[in-house]
Amino acid sequence: MAGNRTFTMIKPDAVEKGHIGAILDQINASGFRIVAMKLTQMTTADAETFYAVHKERPFFGELVEFMTRGPIVAAILEKENAVEDFRTLIGATNPEDAAEGTIRKKYASSVGENAVHGSDSDENAAIEGAFHFAGREMF
Ligand code: DAT
Numbered sequence: 001m002a003g004n005r006t007f008t009m010i011k012p013d014a015v016e017k018g019h020i021g022a023i024l025d026q027i028n029a030s031g032f033r034i035v036a037m038k039l040t041q042m043t044t045a046d047a048e049t050f051y052a053v054h055k056e057r058p059f060f061g062e063l064v065e066f067m068t069r070g071p072i073v074a075a076i077l078e079k080e081n082a083v084e085d086f087r088t089l090i091g092a093t094n095p096e097d098a099a100e101g102t103i104r105k106k107y108a109s110s111v112g113e114n115a116v117h118g119s120d121s122d123e124n125a126a127i128e129g130a131f132h133f134a135g136r137e138m139f
């Protein structure tokens with residue numbers, strides 16, 4: 001059975017450009033309920049741990065540099081079929097390949113600086129949410 005929670009980050013590029021409000025509005029309008037949220041900044045160690053699965057990829061250094069350069073909005077979202085529906089809402093990793101109207105199509109600058117994160121499985125959604133939030137911060 002598909003789970004009902006996913007984890008997202010509004011990444012430093014989108015925060016810098018002032019897109020927090022518009023992105024949260026689109027998330028809410030698409031039927032997701034925010035059950036945890038904060039403005040925070042990842043340390044290098046945080047980003048290396050969060051993206052450990054990509055550590056052998058050629059872009060890993062750039063990714064860690066980017067994700068730590070400024071604040072992010074971290075949030076846990078609730079909706080039936082949350083992981084899959086949120087990946088549809090954000091669009092492809094590379095905004096050039098993302099469908100019209102998706103968050104990445106509208107707000108991402110490049111494959112590396114692509115505005116938002118969305119978990120890729122129920123298991124990772126739980127791990128990523130717990131990485132950023134204590135139990136008392138999840139509602
Ligand atoms: P997604 O964020 O769509 O799940 P991913 O898990 O494959 O994509 O990669 C994680 C992040 O790493 C992605 O959001 C941006 C960065 N990234 C992925 N592929 C990249 C590439 N070819 N060049 C630069 N950055 C890349």
Ligand code: MG
Nearest residue numbers: 117118119120
């Ligand atoms: Mg991913």
